[in-house]
Amino acid sequence: xxxxxxxxxxxxxxxxxxxxxxxxxxxxxxxxxxxxxxxxxxxxxxxxxxxxxxxxxxxxxxxxxxxxxxxxxxxxxxxxxxxxxxxxxxxxxxxxxxxxxxxxxxxxxxxxxxxxxxxxxxxxxxxxxxxxxxxxxxxxxxxxxxxxxxxxxxxxxxxxxxxxxxxxxxxxxxxxxxxxxxxxxxxxxxxxxxxxxxxxxxxxxxxxxxxxxxxxxxxxxxxxxxxxxxxxxxxxxxxxxxxxxxxxxxxxxx
Numbered sequence: 001x002x003x004x005x006x007x008x009x010x011x012x013x014x015x016x017x018x019x020x021x022x023x024x025x026x027x028x029x030x031x032x033x034x035x036x037x038x039x040x041x042x043x044x045x046x047x048x049x050x051x052x053x054x055x056x057x058x059x060x061x062x063x064x065x066x067x068x069x070x071x072x073x074x075x076x077x078x079x080x081x082x083x084x085x086x087x088x089x090x091x092x093x094x095x096x097x098x099x100x101x102x103x104x105x106x107x108x109x110x111x112x113x114x115x116x117x118x119x120x121x122x123x124x125x126x127x128x129x130x131x132x133x134x135x136x137x138x139x140x141x142x143x144x145x146x147x148x149x150x151x152x153x154x155x156x157x158x159x160x161x162x163x164x165x166x167x168x169x170x171x172x173x174x175x176x177x178x179x180x181x182x183x184x185x186x187x188x189x190x191x192x193x194x195x196x197x198x199x200x201x202x203x204x205x206x207x208x209x210x211x212x213x214x215x216x217x218x219x220x221x222x223x224x225x226x227x228x229x230x231x232x233x234x235x236x237x238x239x240x241x242x243x244x245x246x247x248x249x250x251x252x253x254x
Contacts, residue, residue: 013030016029016030017029017030017033017041021041021042021045022045022077022078023077023078024042026078045077046073046074046077049073049076049077049090050070050073052087052090052091053073053076053090053091053094054069056090056091056094056119056120056123057091057094057115057116057119057120058119059115059119059165059166060112060115060116060119062166062167063109063165063166063167063170068107072102075102076094076097076102079097079101080093080094080096080097080101083096088127091119091120091123091124092120092124094116094120095113095116095117095120098112098113098116099113109170110160110171110172110173110174111159111160111162111165111170111171111174114158114159114160114162115160115162115165117158117162118156118158118162118163118181118183121154121156121183122183122191122193125152125154125183125184125185125191126185126191128151128152128185130151130152131152132150132151132152132185132186132187132248132251133150133251133252134187134251137245137252141215142214142238142241142242143213143214143215143218143234143238143241144213144214144215145213145214145252145253146211146212146213146214146252146253147207147213147214147217147241147245147250147251147252147253148207148208148250148251148252148253149204149207149208149249149250150184150248150249150250150251152184152185152248153182153183153184153185153204153248153249153250154182154183154184155180155181155182155196155201155204155205156180156181156182156183157178157179157180157181157201158178158179158181159174159178159179160174160175160179161175161179162179162181163179163181163193163195178198179195180195180196180197180198180200180201181193181194181195181196182194182196182200182204182249184247184248184249185248186247186248187248192247194247194249199221199225200240202221202224203217203218203221203237203240204244204249204250206220206221207250211253214237214238214241215234218230218233218234218237218238218241219234221233221237222234
């Protein structure tokens with residue numbers, strides 16, 4: 001035995017203890033531990049994880065009946081090997097479980113993964129340590145300014161309108177068009193969302209990709225859309241940029 005390493009009997013007991021906590025129906029508890037004490041450990045582990053999932057995915061919890069919810073939470077605890085030791089990363093780990101390990105389970109809603117991702121994004125932005133740079137507008141034409149997308153603004157697309165899903169609205173099939181959203185945290189540290197269209201999503205992508213002024217990015221977007229005269233798009237685009245700036249979705253580049 002290497003000096004300082006735990007004895008193998010202890011390692012086997014430790015593994016049996018962990019296996020039982022994760023999957024008490026299939027793994028026996030280690031010998032010599034009082035059943036009452038073991039039950040306390042089992043309840044603490046499961047209840048803490050389940051409670052965090054319920055709070056982190058409130059809509060998913062609300063539309064899932066108790067039996068299916070607890071079966072899914074227990075399957076997550078049993079099956080998934082977390083890559084992070086941090087409690088705040090449980091939501092991200094649950095998302096990985098849904099994407100890679102929970103596949104083709106009869107009775108799951110078709111938008112399960114997309115709804116969970118949307119709810120996780122809200123949590124991820126709420127706890128993010130980044131901030132929105134706060135540069136005031138200077139004198140001159142608004143479109144002459146250079147803008148960047150906030151690190152706390154995520155442009156997303158989904159097959160289902162996840163922001164509308166609730167107990168009374170659970171579509172069985174995705175609509176013909178994608179749903180485009182920007183989920184963002186504003187300067188008051190409030191997480192909000194904005195429903196946008198494909199053109200606005202492309203505008204945000206262009207701002208992320210290049211060092212362009214407001215006028216330059218709108219002119220480029222107009223060219224991509226095949227407009228022979230960009231003046232109308234530039235006019236409406238200026239109002240859109242002002243709205244995005246006011247919502248803290250974009251900010252002035254230095």
